[in-house]
Amino acid sequence: MLTVDSFVQFVEAYHERLRALTDLLNVLDNRIGDGDHGTNMARGFDAAVKKLHQSSLGDLGMSCSTLAMTLISTVGGASGPLYGTAFLKLSTVWKGLKSVDGDSLRRGLTASLEGIQARGKAVPGDKTMVDVWYAMTSYLHQNDPFSSEVWNQAVETAQQAAVETKDKIAKKGRASYLGTRSVGVCDPGSVSSAVLFEELIHSFTGGALRLEWETLALY
Amino acid sequence: MLTVDSFVQFVEAYHERLRALTDLLNVLDNRIGDGDHGTNMARGFDAAVKKLHQSSLGDLGMSCSTLAMTLISTVGGASGPLYGTAFLKLSTVWKGLKSVDGDSLRRGLTASLEGIQARGKAVPGDKTMVDVWYAMTSYLHQNDPFSSEVWNQAVETAQQAAVETKDKIAKKGRASYLGTRSVGVCDPGSVSSAVLFEELIHSFTGGALRLEWETLALY
Amino acid sequence: MGNVSIVLVSHSKKMGEGLLSLLDQLTVGKVHLASASGLGDELGTDATKVMEILESCPRDSDIVILFDLGSALMSCEVALELLGPDFASRVTIADAPFVEGAIAAAVESSLGHSREVVVGSALSARHLVKMQSDTEGG
Amino acid sequence: MGNVSIVLVSHSKKMGEGLLSLLDQLTVGKVHLASASGLGDELGTDATKVMEILESCPRDSDIVILFDLGSALMSCEVALELLGPDFASRVTIADAPFVEGAIAAAVESSLGHSREVVVGSALSARHLVKMQSDTEGG
Ligand SMILES: Nc1ncnc2c1ncn2[C@@H]1O[C@H](COP(=O)(O)OP(=O)(O)O)[C@@H](O)[C@H]1O
Ligand SMILES: Nc1ncnc2c1ncn2[C@@H]1O[C@H](COP(=O)(O)OP(=O)(O)O)[C@@H](O)[C@H]1O
Ligand SMILES: [Mg+2]
Ligand SMILES: [Mg+2]
Ligand SMILES: [Mg+2]
Ligand SMILES: [Mg+2]
Numbered sequence: 001m002l003t004v005d006s007f008v009q010f011v012e013a014y015h016e017r018l019r020a021l022t023d024l025l026n027v028l029d030n031r032i033g034d035g036d037h038g039t040n041m042a043r044g045f046d047a048a049v050k051k052l053h054q055s056s057l058g059d060l061g062m063s064c065s066t067l068a069m070t071l072i073s074t075v076g077g078a079s080g081p082l083y084g085t086a087f088l089k090l091s092t093v094w095k096g097l098k099s100v101d102g103d104s105l106r107r108g109l110t111a112s113l114e115g116i117q118a119r120g121k122a123v124p125g126d127k128t129m130v131d132v133w134y135a136m137t138s139y140l141h142q143n144d145p146f147s148s149e150v151w152n153q154a155v156e157t158a159q160q161a162a163v164e165t166k167d168k169i170a171k172k173g174r175a176s177y178l179g180t181r182s183v184g185v186c187d188p189g190s191v192s193s194a195v196l197f198e199e200l201i202h203s204f205t206g207g208a209l210r211l212e213w214e215t216l217a218l219y
Numbered sequence: 220m221l222t223v224d225s226f227v228q229f230v231e232a233y234h235e236r237l238r239a240l241t242d243l244l245n246v247l248d249n250r251i252g253d254g255d256h257g258t259n260m261a262r263g264f265d266a267a268v269k270k271l272h273q274s275s276l277g278d279l280g281m282s283c284s285t286l287a288m289t290l291i292s293t294v295g296g297a298s299g300p301l302y303g304t305a306f307l308k309l310s311t312v313w314k315g316l317k318s319v320d321g322d323s324l325r326r327g328l329t330a331s332l333e334g335i336q337a338r339g340k341a342v343p344g345d346k347t348m349v350d351v352w353y354a355m356t357s358y359l360h361q362n363d364p365f366s367s368e369v370w371n372q373a374v375e376t377a378q379q380a381a382v383e384t385k386d387k388i389a390k391k392g393r394a395s396y397l398g399t400r401s402v403g404v405c406d407p408g409s410v411s412s413a414v415l416f417e418e419l420i421h422s423f424t425g426g427a428l429r430l431e432w433e434t435l436a437l438y
Numbered sequence: 439m440g441n442v443s444i445v446l447v448s449h450s451k452k453m454g455e456g457l458l459s460l461l462d463q464l465t466v467g468k469v470h471l472a473s474a475s476g477l478g479d480e481l482g483t484d485a486t487k488v489m490e491i492l493e494s495c496p497r498d499s500d501i502v503i504l505f506d507l508g509s510a511l512m513s514c515e516v517a518l519e520l521l522g523p524d525f526a527s528r529v530t531i532a533d534a535p536f537v538e539g540a541i542a543a544a545v546e547s548s549l550g551h552s553r554e555v556v557v558g559s560a561l562s563a564r565h566l567v568k569m570q571s572d573t574e575g576g
Numbered sequence: 577m578g579n580v581s582i583v584l585v586s587h588s589k590k591m592g593e594g595l596l597s598l599l600d601q602l603t604v605g606k607v608h609l610a611s612a613s614g615l616g617d618e619l620g621t622d623a624t625k626v627m628e629i630l631e632s633c634p635r636d637s638d639i640v641i642l643f644d645l646g647s648a649l650m651s652c653e654v655a656l657e658l659l660g661p662d663f664a665s666r667v668t669i670a671d672a673p674f675v676e677g678a679i680a681a682a683v684e685s686s687l688g689h690s691r692e693v694v695v696g697s698a699l700s701a702r703h704l705v706k707m708q709s710d711t712e713g714g
Binding site: 249 | 466
């Protein structure tokens with residue numbers, strides 16, 4: 001179950017992870033983009049943590065829209081409007097709710113995926129964060145009812161989808177400028193998305209898996 | 220006859236004319252371009268006078284190339300490389316000469332016109348300075364031998380060509396963005412060219428006509 | 439004042455401001471021009487800044503947006519979604535070359551043309567021949 | 577270091593520098609990039625500055641120039657004439673959209689491609705679709 005408090009804890013925890021992962025995400029983006037994804041995400045979630053702490057958050061809808069507005073104004077890169085759109089969609093689905101269960105979470109993530117795809121026009125396989133969001137939501141749709149086993153597997157599925165972007169050719173975003181030269185490096189936004197799911201599910205379940213990342217295998 | 224001294228006097232005199240005409244040329248350019256032709260030309264010839272005074276000018280070729288180099292680095296607008304090219308061509312034709320006669324002047328101006336056309340790809344009638352340079356050189360080719368009457372007529376021919384650009388549609392330069400809306404205003408570069416010929420011929424003949432300009436009829 | 443405002447959305451504040459001054463010179467006050475470029479002084483775009491700049495355009499004017507890269511486009515689209523359909527109906531994002539499209543659009547707007555014509559001229563800037571071979575003559 | 581240097585010639589110093597920083601971020605030191613833009617801080621171009629910037633490119637590199645407006649092109653052409661035919665033979669001025677062409681050119685150069693390929697990609701940027709309709713899918 002996710003409440004306003006555990007949602008804020010998720011954002012805090014994800015922010016910590018991003019701080020630790022900034023260099024890795026920059027390196028990945030440097031290889032196939034412009035080298036700023038780690039910096040962008042850390043800056044955005046740094047601002048988000050501050051903003052959430054300052055705001056009086058009545059419900060999860062408000063929490064998500066506050067996060068979204070912060071991201072669209074502070075991340076700077078493509079990931080800003082994309083993650084921003086994801087949390088705007090969540091804020092619509094979770095409007096007025098003080099807590100959400102597994103069904104609501106799945107419904108929310110499905111709406112987010114649709115939002116990300118409408119925004120960036122990417123489809124699964126294009127070597128973008130969509131690959132991870134799609135893998136995550138598909139897994140949740142195919143594995144009802146939810147158990148802690150299912151949540152753990154969902155997190156692993158997301159990681160696997162991120163790792164599998166390595167061998168793909170980027171079709172969207174800056175990495176697509178490189179065409180086939182984008183092969184051999186994981187998509188940075190996919191990695192940041194998989195870690196986001198780790199932390200989101202961890203907060204949601206109060207203790208799902210946190211995964212090991214073989215960072216050197218990512219590029 | 221033009222010598223290094225009378226060439227420098229020409230540049231000085233033209234500079235004075237440009238200072239007096241800056242606003243008018245800006246207004247014309249404002250109506251059909253970006254409003255800077257007067258400022259551009261005044262800045263360029265201001266720098267040119269200073270540069271010519273500082274330089275030891277062995278011959279007319281050097282005088283013209285010094286002027287040209289100054290114009291291409293200080294005028295800033297399209298007229299910079301265009302007038303710059305004109306004087307570079309003159310410097311080639313007049314290489315090593317301490318003085319030039321009417322034939323040399325005509326040969327030089329003909330080469331300059333070719334240079335301007337090669338640079339800007341305009342043809343007579345496109346409502347650019349080419350209209351005036353073409354009218355001037357054509358007149359000189361048709362009116363041999365040179366007499367003071369011929370030089371006076373040449374200057375009037377140049378002015379008339381400038382005035383006649385008013386009813387034309389610009390095909391080159393910024394004014395061409397306006398299409399038919401460029402009609403009704405004289406081309407600023409044609410006006411600055413006609414005045415240049417007034418001063419050049421005045422220095423060359425030691426006293427040819429200086430014309431009245433009905434400035435209010437230009438736009 | 440033309441009825442079509444021109445808004446520039448670039449990743450670089452400098453690039454947006456530089457282009458703005460070029461357009462300014464060409465349109466001499468006849469068009470409302472604005473830039474929502476950069477993430478502060480960093481490279482990036484900020485959808486909330488785009489919203490602000492759009493909202494500060496004259497209310498009776500339509501708006502044409504020129505953007506540099508796909509991620510700027512996404513910020514524009516988020517901004518329009520947040521401003522709502524009524525506002526968005528006044529706005530067209532032009533899929534045009536940033537500089538050449540903006541110049542064409544600004545000139546057309548300064549001539550008092552409609553949003554449709556302004557957008558059309560921006561799109562046509564794709565086909566603009568900036569270099570002319572000698573043989574083409576005129 | 578790619579064998580093709582990219583030189584930007586804009587009327588606005590800010591616009592040239594802004595685009596340069598965008599290219600810099602994309603090519604992360606793999607390409608020699610330079611801007612010969614503006615007339616000092618004023619709007620305009622300076623052919624002697626273009627000459628200097630061209631001369632300061634690595635001597636073993638070819639050069640592709642992107643320019644914003646026709647008058648910038650004329651300054652480039654004067655610069656090449658003054659540098660002479662040997663130098664000019666190493667240089668191509670691309671008739672391409674300034675921003676989109678420069679990005680495409682810089683990326684291709686960073687991949688080590690030849691001047692021909694770099695210029696080709698700049699020219700193709702004319703046809704770049706920056707906005708994609710939803711129905712186009714991938
Ligand atoms: N059109 C798109 N659709 C979905 N995701 C995208 C798209 N474009 C970029 N991304 C995601 O954004 C990430 C890059 O984000 P970031 O580096 O912050 O922005 P930028 O590319 O503007 O520098 C990519 O790794 C990819 O996952
Ligand atoms: N392609 C061209 N060929 C010939 N003359 C041109 C061309 N483009 C512009 N001009 C001349 O240059 C003048 C404008 O000069 P100026 O205002 O100084 O430059 P800019 O147009 O770059 O601001 C025009 O009035 C016209 O006579
Ligand atoms: Mg990036
Ligand atoms: Mg970026
Ligand atoms: Mg002008
Ligand atoms: Mg100008």
